[in-house]
Amino acid sequence: MTMLRDVRLMFIRNMQHTLRNPVFVFASMFQPLLYLLLFMPLLNSLSGVSAFGGKPVNIFIPGLLVMQALFGSAFVGFSLIDDIRTGVIERFMVTPVKRSAILLGRVLRDAVILLFQCILITLVALPFGLSVNAGGFLISLLLYALIGASMASMSYGFALIYKIEDPLAPTLNTIALPVTLLSGIILPISLAPLWLQDMAKFDPFWYGVNAARNLFAGNFQSIQIAEGFIIVAGLAIIIFTLALRSLKKMAS
Amino acid sequence: MALASLQLRMLATLLCPSGGEAMVLGYDLAEQQEQIRQNVGYVSQAGGADLASTGLENLVLQAQLYGLDVLTAKKYAAEFVDRLQMDSFIGRPASSYSGGQKRRLDVALGMIHHPQLLLLDEPTSGLDPQSRAYLWEQIWSLKAEGVTIFLTTQYMDEADRLCDRIAIIDNGVIIVTGTPGELKSTVGGDTIIFEFPQEEVARKAEAALRQNAKLEKIQAMNSSVHLYAKDGERMMPEILRSLDAKSLEVQSIMLSRPSLDDVFLKYTGRSLREDERRK
Numbered sequence: 134m135t136m137l138r139d140v141r142l143m144f145i146r147n148m149q150h151t152l153r154n155p156v157f158v159f160a161s162m163f164q165p166l167l168y169l170l171l172f173m174p175l176l177n178s179l180s181g182v183s184a185f186g187g188k189p190v191n192i193f194i195p196g197l198l199v200m201q202a203l204f205g206s207a208f209v210g211f212s213l214i215d216d217i218r219t220g221v222i223e224r225f226m227v228t229p230v231k232r233s234a235i236l237l238g239r240v241l242r243d244a245v246i247l248l249f250q251c252i253l254i255t256l257v258a259l260p261f262g263l264s265v266n267a268g269g270f271l272i273s274l275l276l277y278a279l280i281g282a283s284m285a286s287m288s289y290g291f292a293l294i295y296k297i298e299d300p301l302a303p304t305l306n307t308i309a310l311p312v313t314l315l316s317g318i319i320l321p322i323s324l325a326p327l328w329l330q331d332m333a334k335f336d337p338f339w340y341g342v343n344a345a346r347n348l349f350a351g352n353f354q355s356i357q358i359a360e361g362f363i364i365v366a367g368l369a370i371i372i373f374t375l376a377l378r379s380l381k382k383m384a385s
Numbered sequence: 386m387a388l389a390s391l392q393l394r395m396l397a398t399l400l401c402p403s404g405g406e407a408m409v410l411g412y413d414l415a416e417q418q419e420q421i422r423q424n425v426g427y428v429s430q431a432g433g434a435d436l437a438s439t440g441l442e443n444l445v446l447q448a449q450l451y452g453l454d455v456l457t458a459k460k461y462a463a464e465f466v467d468r469l470q471m472d473s474f475i476g477r478p479a480s481s482y483s484g485g486q487k488r489r490l491d492v493a494l495g496m497i498h499h500p501q502l503l504l505l506d507e508p509t510s511g512l513d514p515q516s517r518a519y520l521w522e523q524i525w526s527l528k529a530e531g532v533t534i535f536l537t538t539q540y541m542d543e544a545d546r547l548c549d550r551i552a553i554i555d556n557g558v559i560i561v562t563g564t565p566g567e568l569k570s571t572v573g574g575d576t577i578i579f580e581f582p583q584e585e586v587a588r589k590a591e592a593a594l595r596q597n598a599k600l601e602k603i604q605a606m607n608s609s610v611h612l613y614a615k616d617g618e619r620m621m622p623e624i625l626r627s628l629d630a631k632s633l634e635v636q637s638i639m640l641s642r643p644s645l646d647d648v649f650l651k652y653t654g655r656s657l658r659e660d661e662r663r664k
Contacts, residue, residue: 135452142449150437216435224433224494227397228450229422 139231143238150212151246162250165201169258172319191265194258195273195345196318198251199338202277203313205250206284207305209243210292217296217383226380233377240285240373247281248274266351272358273348276365280341283369284309290376293383316342340364388557389537390430393504396535397427410502423451426500430507432491436480440471440490443479444497451498465493469523485516492523496532503527505536509543521546541645551645555653565645572643572651574601575617577624579610580637590633594624604654611650 151158176189216222225235251274255265291304315322315329316338322330333339344361352358394400396409398418407414409421435443441462448458466475469489474482479490488508496503508524509517524547528534538544544551545565552562561568581587584607591605594612599620602613614620617640628635641647 139450142446146435146438146446149442153437218431219436220429220431220433221435223399223429223431224427224447225450226399227422227425227427228447228498229419229452230450 136231136234139234140237140241142230143225143234144241145238147239147242148245151242158246158250161205162201162254164204165197165250165254166257168197168200168319169254169261173261176320188262188264190258190261190263191349192321192346193319194255194263194265195349196316196342197258198254198273198277199280199316199342199345200313200318201250201254202247202280203284203309203338205247206243206281207288207309208302209239209285210288210290210301210305211298213239213289213292214296214298214301217292222380222383232380236286236289236373236377236380239289240282243285244278244281248278251277265349269348269351269353273345276341276345276348276361279362279365279369280338283337283365283372286369286372286376290372290379293376293379296383312336312338315339318342337364337368387537388554390506393427393506393535393537394429396421397425397504398422399427423498424500425502425504426495426498427504428491428495428506428508430510432487432494434479434487434490434494437478439477440475440479440482441466443490444475444493447494448497453498461497461499465497469493483516485512485519488512488516488520489523492520496527500532502533502535505534507537507539510539517543541649545645553649553652560652561648568645568648569643572613572647574613574615574643576641576643576647577612577614577617577621578639578641579612579624579628579635580639581608581610582634582636584608586633589631590628590635593627593631593633597624597627600624602651604650606654613647613651 173190173193176193179189213222222235226232255263255270287308288301288305291301295301295304313319315333315336317323317325317333318338322333322339325333340357340361341364342361343357344365347353347355347358391400395402396407396414398414398421402414410424412420412424414421434440435446438446444462444465445455445458448461449455453461466472469492471486471489471493474486475490479487482490492505492508495505505524509520512520521543524534524536528547534547536547548565550562550564551568552559553568554560561571563571579587579590581590584605587605587608587610591603591610594600594603594610600612600614604611612620612624621638621640625635625638
């Protein structure tokens with residue numbers, strides 16, 4: 134009970150901060166919108182390629198949402214560094230509030246913002262000819278939330294380790310870019326040479342992207358959906374646990 | 386980080402001690418952290434106010450974090466706004482506060498849950514004299530209410546005014562503890578400070594004055610020499626004559642009765658000099 138209460142208090146506090154400057158919620162959507170406007174038209178001429186199995190937009194948008202989950206959440210750690218520097222985190226940590234709630238309140242805020250962005254991007258994509266299974270889309274939102282939570286937790290974990298801004302962005306970029314490329318977000322990984330396809334199997338987000346594409350298409354019987362959820366959820370739990378350990382160790 | 390700050394952070398359950406044991410308000414620091422967190426307030430040097438939020442939002446959330454419901458939290462917040470006279474600025478974002486206002490909010494955040502023990506890490510460092518005096522008043526009244534206050538400070542006058550017991554820490558070790566009165570009596574008599582035109586002259590004077598058996602302790606610092614003597618007033622003419630005899634030119638003389646500053650110098654100065662000798 135107290136855990137729920139603590140998470141709620143921390144969630145509200147962080148959401149208030151975000152809503153005070155809502156412009157950033159939209160600013161971080163700029164990248165996916167650019168991909169939609171300036172990159173997706175390139176794919177239309179590839180619609181004959183069998184890997185797309187139909188209209189490229191239907192393959193591209195679920196991947197784009199995963200990309201938003203990865204890159205939109207990758208830099209949330211900056212706000213935590215600010216809170217560490219001003220002593221806010223320490224102040225929270227000497228109260229009886231659960232330390233996991235301090236992090237979970239933030240990660241949930243990030244997930245809610247992400248879902249809002251995913252819905253908005255999907256709506257913008259509809260005029261581009263996107264056809265999506267409504268039920269599949271709603272279920273896929275949970276998938277993005279889990280992917281976003283993994284990335285946000287990682288960002289917080291590094292923020293707690295570094296405690297300064299400078300190394301944070303390069304570190305997260307270095308991690309986010311290869312996992313994005315290997316997950317077949319931009320082009321289906323089945324177009325890749327075999328060695329690259331083999332490497333993709335080590336990228337947990339590749340399973341997430343496959344699950345999202347199946348959900349968009351309404352292929353609910355696909356084993357890839359369950360596979361994607363299990364892998365992404367497991368990853369989120371592991372990274373969150375590691376970030377929590379950094380928080381507990383931060384003081385010492 | 387200064388050892389005193391580390392010690393406060395340990396007592397506030399932020400840092401895990403690597404060894405030993407400690408009791409805080411009768412609770413075991415290693416085993417009963419939850420009880421300690423509930424009953425101890427801590428104000429760090431950074432303060433920890435959330436600058437983007439208003440002071441009032443800060444206070445209400447802090448009270449809620451101690452398990453209070455919204456209504457009680459608001460009541461407690463209002464009580465401290467009133468008590469620390471913050472109503473003129475409490476509705477503004479904390480980023481707009483002056484140093485003194487911010488520190489008042491920090492202290493209010495540390496005691497919103499009415500702790501039995503309040504840990505203050507350099508509560509007045511960097512404050513203007515008025516804000517300092519104001520905070521001192523508040524700390525006094527808390528003390529009068531029976532709250533135990535454990536504070537670190539680099540200002541000896543602050544320690545003298547506020548504290549019943551003092552521990553002086555040097556190089557990570559507590560070198561002396563006692564009441565302000567006890568500590569001052571260890572300095573013995575008075576301090577006489579001779580100021581010389583150059584450091585070199587001060588060193589010669591120090592050497593010359595070492596012959597004088599009535600002086601308890603002599604210490605050169607830059608271009609001045611600090612003397613400790615039982616009966617400073619009566620010693621001064623004699624000392625002046627002996628310096629004159631060596632034609633060491635004195636620039637100014639100051640006599641002071643013992644203060645905690647002298648206590649601090651006496652204890653930390655000696656260890657510094659011993660360090661030098663070892664080298």
